[in-house]
Amino acid sequence: MNYILYPLKEINPSLLPRIAQIHMEDAGLLSRLGYPFVLRYFEMAVKDDRAFGFYAQENETGEIMGFSLASPEPSALTSNLTHDRGWFIRQILKVFFTRPLVFFQMVISSITIQGQMEDDPAAIECVYFTVDPKFRGQKLGRTLQNALMDEGRRRGYKKIFASIETWNEASLKATQANGFTIAKTFREGKYHRHRLESKL
Numbered sequence: 001m002n003y004i005l006y007p008l009k010e011i012n013p014s015l016l017p018r019i020a021q022i023h024m025e026d027a028g029l030l031s032r033l034g035y036p037f038v039l040r041y042f043e044m045a046v047k048d049d050r051a052f053g054f055y056a057q058e059n060e061t062g063e064i065m066g067f068s069l070a071s072p073e074p075s076a077l078t079s080n081l082t083h084d085r086g087w088f089i090r091q092i093l094k095v096f097f098t099r100p101l102v103f104f105q106m107v108i109s110s111i112t113i114q115g116q117m118e119d120d121p122a123a124i125e126c127v128y129f130t131v132d133p134k135f136r137g138q139k140l141g142r143t144l145q146n147a148l149m150d151e152g153r154r155r156g157y158k159k160i161f162a163s164i165e166t167w168n169e170a171s172l173k174a175t176q177a178n179g180f181t182i183a184k185t186f187r188e189g190k191y192h193r194h195r196l197e198s199k200l
């Protein structure tokens, strides 16, 4: 696999639907809210001053293979979704009436996430790292996460956190290979997650 990692902020906006499509492979809450939420989330994330990330692009074909995203304030990335109030209310009502369990999970998760950064201004969260299924198992996931760690260090952060569902062995393996250790295990609505951390 020959690829280059580029900063997510420099991505051509026409490629964001591909990022959103890859993200839909993640079994987490954002994907369950649906594609319009996912696309809007990444459209806003690339404009968020404090968030940073990377995407991998295959040299020969130009195909986007995966991406990673970090922020010192992950809850702000979710709040970005509400900036266009009309859009947000329409979308959320759709979720409420068609998938009420997902709606209630979203409420629980947004409350849980708020306390998670432990008011540590020197910490960042590995918010997402996802690889297209056809490129998995070749260490691209850990390379994308490692790029977040290097960039976090460069920006002066001292610690990185990640929350990973207890069943997600591929993510746990990649994250632990990058030096994270499990600090605690907690419940967030229907999700059981490990909270992992690493010094930068």
Ligand SMILES: CC(C)(COP(=O)(O)OP(=O)(O)OC[C@H]1O[C@@H](n2cnc3c(N)ncnc32)[C@H](O)[C@@H]1OP(=O)(O)O)[C@@H](O)C(=O)NCCC(=O)NCCS
Pocket (backbone or CB within 6 Å): 025, 026, 027, 128, 129, 130, 131, 132, 135, 136, 137, 138, 139, 140, 141, 142, 143, 163, 164, 165, 168, 169, 170, 171, 172, 173, 174
């Ligand atoms: C997590 C993810 C990014 C890993 O990407 P990747 O490029 O395959 O990662 P890596 O190759 O760097 O490492 C994955 C490790 O898990 C292992 N692995 C892969 N699938 C596995 C599975 N089903 N069960 C157990 N281990 C698995 C791989 O063998 C590898 O370990 P190794 O290097 O010791 O052999 C990818 O699986 C993914 O996109 N998953 C969906 C999104 C997601 O869950 N993201 C994380 C959210 S917290």
